[in-house]
Amino acid sequence: MKTKFFNSLFWKLSAAFAVILILLSGIFVYVAVFSAEMYFQETRQKLDTDIAEHIAQENQCFINGEVNTEILKNVFHDVMVINPSIEVYLLDTGGKILSYYAPDKTVKVTHVPLEPIEEFINAGEEKFLMGLDPKNPQNKKVFSAAGVIEDGKLRGYIYVILGSEEYDNASQLLFGSYILRLGLRSISISLAAALLLSFIIVGFATGKLRKITSVIRNFKNGDLSTRINIKSKSELGEFADSFNDMADTIVQNIDEIKKIDYLRRELIANVSHDLRTPISIIHGYLETVLIKSDSLSDEEKTKYIETTLSNTKRLQSLVEELFELSKLEAEQSQPNMETFSIAELIQDIQQKNLLELKSKNINLIIDFPQNLKMIKADIAMMEKVFQNLLDNSIKFTSAGGEIIIKLLNNDKTVLVKFSDTGSGIEKDDLPFIFERYQKSKRVVSNQKGTGLGLAIVKKILELHGINISVESEKEKGTTFYFEIPYV
Ligand SMILES: Nc1ncnc2c1ncn2[C@@H]1O[C@H](COP(=O)(O)OP(=O)(O)OP(=O)(O)O)[C@@H](O)[C@H]1O
Ligand SMILES: [Mg+2]
Incomplete structure (x- = not known):
């Protein structure tokens, strides 16, 4: 404790101040006495x-x-x-x-x-x-x-x-007994006052430093809520503000990391569950075909193999989507911005999905003005967005239903209104449909989805700086809205 005190900044600064003050006083006394003596001598010589x-x-x-x-x-x-x-x-x-x-x-x-x-x-x-x-x-x-x-x-x-010699001694005595003593007394008083004042000032400044150090130590020891409470425009105040900002950032980052960690664990749990189901189906069917090969009819065999195949496809798409999403989330894939007509892209997608639309008897209408503006975005990513939205609409719309994609020139963007006359989404589910693995719990009929489609849509749009919103009414249909900036 003792060595700590003598090592402290307070002690060092105080000692430095004291030495400087004493030195200055000594020089002052010497100069004053010397010049008084010289002045006296000079006056004598002149007289x-x-x-x-x-x-x-x-x-x-x-x-x-x-x-x-x-x-x-x-x-x-x-x-x-x-x-x-x-x-x-x-x-x-x-x-x-x-x-x-x-x-x-x-x-x-x-x-x-x-x-x-x-x-x-x-x-x-x-x-x-x-x-x-x-x-x-x-x-x-x-x-x-x-x-x-x-x-x-x-x-x-x-x-x-x-x-003379006698006079010399007498003059020294006079200096010693009067002027010097008077001078020394006033210098001692002002020296003491200056020292006291400097101790107070140094104590005040180092006190703030001690406060800062103790807060930082507490923070280091795990008290993440502690902050330095110094309100001043001085360097110390600035230092305190910077520390407080840094502490806020650290706490924010920790929270973020905790959240990401939680999501990751949840993802792993969900992925293993989703992978396990098709794998066990595939495993079961293949085993049956192998063991009962002789007793199975050709028809049964074909059915079993078809089931196996559809589950492999599901497995494949699940793995692909997972890979896609994790790449997007890691922000490894950055949009490669190109200028193109969104209406043409949607028409292409329509062509690719014609068979499915026909087989489900769903009418797809693309509605856009002649002077629709060109947009700037990543073509492949935008194709994925519209394909995923279309997949959902086809999946959740019954025969005879309609899907309408409306494109409008807005102020600086092309507004996309993607609606269907499908089953709609429960109000309680709406806020969560963009999260991964979020499948509407009430849509029991459809077990085919992986629950990654909309998460991918949202992530891609986010990478483009675009927000997506949704409106839905049970049994009436669903509409997604977003705006793609012009070139
Ligand atoms: N057009 C829609 N109509 C009704 N419900 C929808 C529609 N689009 C999405 N949903 C609901 O939101 C959920 C999440 O959709 P998302 O596309 O993310 O997953 P999915 O379609 O179930 O699986 P995946 O797209 O990965 O195959 C869906 O399961 C469904 O409940
Ligand atoms: Mg989907």
Whole structure:
């Protein structure tokens, strides 16, 4: 649990925020203190820039090239008594310290580098310059400097450190005790506030993430109804919406697969039943013919063989239709769209079925206008549709009945009205006739159908994007309607 917490996004983001904030505060404090210190030094140099010049001009530092020790001691002493923050040195032209006032004798070097001094004298107030502090050689200090001239000759320099060792310490103390402490206090307060705020923000964002993760985990564990409840237009909201959509799709697909699986099982059960019946009939008759071959009359033999043959035909058509339907359902066969006249196709079908129509004494009327539009569809598939519908109408219409196929130019389609004066379909059966194996339970007289004909019709029309509907009245007849688009 502990390692989990330290691995969590909340902890990582918070730590990153904290480090950045502390780093920024540190840099800020350093820059602030450093620039305050520098500003202070620069101001000192500007204010006291002429101090060395004054000392050099007011006093006779050299007499005939020799250092005027007596006067200098007094002058240096007086200056430092008045302003204890400065230290005065007399240098020769090579930078060597000739004289100074230092009661504790702590001067640690004999020479002072001359470059900054010369630069100071040449540049004047313009530049911020620092020079060596003889009492504290590792530290650089602001200074004032001036050349000492005797008899028109440069004899040396007056070099004034502005901010003696004691003063330096005192100034540090001042910074430490006041400005820095004040600054540190306000920075600490704002740092604490910023950290608190960042923890809250990070906590809020990662809280949503935790919520999302837990929902996804529940979904993974089988709770398919769970959804992420985040209503926001942010990336997280978008993520939640996408997950919810994905979950809906998955659930929908699962339902679909379950339905298909159920249908498949039902199909297998029905197919085995439908195959078993003709096979056992064939088997029985063949066995009888074989065993009782001697005792059977020729007439009986012929009858038995004919029955066997008709059952083989039934078996064959069943297998063919099953194969056809499963191909259509697997969407392996796609319609091969061609332009043709639907009226001509129906006339062809009529020719093929003339014998059967005649033997059942059924009149087939094809009614269409002269200017009937051409349609675009798969010819072979459309032939199958009309053949199946015609099979049914012939099967369920008694002698003397009529089958009327009416074709009409509609807005963008040819409207097909396929009606017969047959037995009609029970109201309760109507919604199911397009499902496979759905045979009207009440039509007992006819056991020949496989119950696949209309399922095939519907599937073919579906592949063409066409809907089929049906109207039927018991003992009056049945009408199928559908519309085939123009070219
Ligand atoms: N024109 C019709 N008149 C009366 N009933 C019909 C008509 N067309 C279909 N039916 C009913 O709908 C059922 C399903 O028809 P479908 O064509 O799918 O199967 P089938 O004709 O029984 O078998 P198959 O066509 O596979 O040989 C039929 O069994 C019948 O009860
Ligand atoms: Mg049929």
